[in-house]
Amino acid sequence: MSQKTIHSTIHVDTLNSGYVNSHILFDVDFDAKEKEITVVVGPNGSGKSTLLKSIFGLCTVYSGEISYNGEKITGLAPHKVARKKIAYLPQMNNVFSNLTIKENLIMASYTLNSKLVSQRIPEIFETFPILKEFEKSKSNTLSGGERQMLAMGMALIRQPNVMLFDEPTASLSPKLANEVLSKIKQLRDDFGITIILVEQNVKRALALGDFVYLFANGKGVFKGKPDELLNHPELGKLYLGIS
Ligand SMILES: Nc1ncnc2c1ncn2[C@@H]1O[C@H](COP(=O)(O)OP(=O)(O)OP(=O)(O)O)[C@@H](O)[C@H]1O
Numbered sequence: 001m002s003q004k005t006i007h008s009t010i011h012v013d014t015l016n017s018g019y020v021n022s023h024i025l026f027d028v029d030f031d032a033k034e035k036e037i038t039v040v041v042g043p044n045g046s047g048k049s050t051l052l053k054s055i056f057g058l059c060t061v062y063s064g065e066i067s068y069n070g071e072k073i074t075g076l077a078p079h080k081v082a083r084k085k086i087a088y089l090p091q092m093n094n095v096f097s098n099l100t101i102k103e104n105l106i107m108a109s110y111t112l113n114s115k116l117v118s119q120r121i122p123e124i125f126e127t128f129p130i131l132k133e134f135e136k137s138k139s140n141t142l143s144g145g146e147r148q149m150l151a152m153g154m155a156l157i158r159q160p161n162v163m164l165f166d167e168p169t170a171s172l173s174p175k176l177a178n179e180v181l182s183k184i185k186q187l188r189d190d191f192g193i194t195i196i197l198v199e200q201n202v203k204r205a206l207a208l209g210d211f212v213y214l215f216a217n218g219k220g221v222f223k224g225k226p227d228e229l230l231n232h233p234e235l236g237k238l239y240l241g242i243s
């Protein structure tokens with residue numbers, strides 16, 4: 001599948017956001033560069049998911065700005081953000097479990113014309129051969145890793161420029177987690193997609209990330225290259241259990 005991406009950079013400037021009256025993120029600055037994987041790590045409740053949800057228009061923004069390729073998207077409704085070719089993959093409930101794999105892909109591409117859909121489904125199967133194998137099976141028969149591949153396929157069929165992943169490897173075995181992460185790497189390397197990856201598997205995520213942010217208590221407490229975080233004398237130990 002070929003894909004043209006020009007800038008696809010997400011820029012977050014002094015963001016204060018949360019859920020109606022619950023202020024969760026405080027003065028967050030964040031950048032995801034074009035065609036890079038930007039990893040977000042941090043303890044439970046530190047605000048990682050809230051950052052993704054804020055970008056995708058699912059949170060209340062009190063102040064600050066979010067932009068995409070220089071265009072302000074702060075406070076835009078989720079369907080409008082999606083139309084700008086930003087895909088959000090929440091951790092849970094990301095496929096229709098009573099539909100087959102193929103029906104899920106068709107469902108995900110309802111905004112595309114049918115000619116495009118019939119052209120792109122084989123491309124998705126090429127990227128995720130496992131989906132082709134189970135094409136006619138209900139998606140509730142898939143393993144956790146396969147379901148995650150389906151969710152990725154459903155996002156990819158709309159040819160996004162940016163993909164926001166919220167813990168795509170949660171509750172997967174180490175082997176499946178590695179498969180999912182190597183697919184994410186492929187999305188960057190082969191399709192030039194800009195990726196924001198929230199991950200609990202810190203070491204694995206840092207191995208493929210280009211840049212990393214560490215969150216704690218709703219604030220960014222570190223940003224830099226993965227190596228810098230891994231070799232930091234205190235932060236890894238303090239927040240991430242890296243010794
Ligand atoms: N819908 C909501 N309404 C109010 N508060 C919420 C809501 N969702 C999350 N929060 C709160 O926001 C804070 C940050 O949550 P968030 O889900 O962003 O953390 P996280 O870093 O993704 O954690 P985890 O690693 O457990 O997924 C938590 O204190 C949480 O209780």
Ligand SMILES: [Mg+2]
Pocket residue numbers: 048049050166
């Ligand atoms: Mg979360």
